[in-house]
């Protein structure tokens with residue numbers, strides 16, 4: 001088996017341990033890793049080069065299962081690799097990765113402008129986790145001169161809501177940080193729930209950080225609209241053919257700290273800890289999916305998915 005470049009292995013490790021996290025950031029890092037593998041290759045034949053790239057993609061693919069932006073990034077970059085010599089292949093792989101990364105940034109900016117049109121001057125938004133796509137909508141609204149305030153859910157167990165709170169503060173947004181279980185109480189003050197997505201299924205279901213579905217049900221109950229900011233690389237093409245999206249189960253150590261954990265593990269009657277990282281919000285609880293191609297009611301996202309991905313989804317990291 002071919003070895004992957006050590007920098008690629010490091011990036012894969014950073015994705016698995018969530019040093020690099022967030023669906024768009026993961027896609028960006030994966031594309032960058034493929035470029036590194038290509039640039040640093042000392043393969044002596046086109047076949048060997050392609051084998052190395054495939055192995056690098058496989059290593060990256062196996063890090064986390066839920067955010068489809070990862071396999072979609074690998075697909076997009078590898079689809080455009082062509083050439084008859086190793087040098088040509090190297091050049092085209094690097095160019096393809098860089099083009100993908102540029103498009104990623106542009107898509108986020110464009111979807112932000114669409115999402116911002118849904119927000120009015122003086123609105124209060126509620127956020128969950130940390131999503132650069134969701135925040136792009138808030139940023140664009142601020143750039144349009146609107147005053148926006150935010151109620152930020154902490155998002156246990158990893159508390160990525162704190163990252164959101166800090167980022168919004170840097171932009172001058174008044175922020176109230178609340179624990180997750182306080183969300184329903186604060187929805188009375190909220191005009192829009194704004195979240196991101198790790199994957200969007202063909203039926204318009206939104207797969208996002210654990211707790212999103214409960215928030216969406218509560219928001220619907222309170223009449224608060226829910227907008228999902230999701231670039232089209234979040235569309236999960238396998239769901240067109242009946243596959244479901246795998247929900248990542250993470251380590252119990254994220255839920256229980258050192259001393260608590262030892263006490264419970266030492267107890268023969270101890271309990272089981274489960275730590276799903278994501279959940280599924282059915283389309284009926286979502287008002288709009290905002291993409292760089294415009295906003296869509298969740299039930300119609302399948303049309304865009306077919307247009308962009310067709311029925312076949314290749315798996316270029318497999319032999």
Ligand SMILES: O=P(O)(O)OC[C@H]1O[C@H](OP(=O)(O)O)[C@H](O)[C@@H]1O
Pocket residue numbers: 021022023024025128129130131132133134160195196197198208209229277
């Ligand atoms: O692509 P952007 O919008 O930045 O993030 C999308 C989603 O990725 C994150 O997952 P994790 O923190 O990697 O588990 C969150 O669930 C967030 O909503």
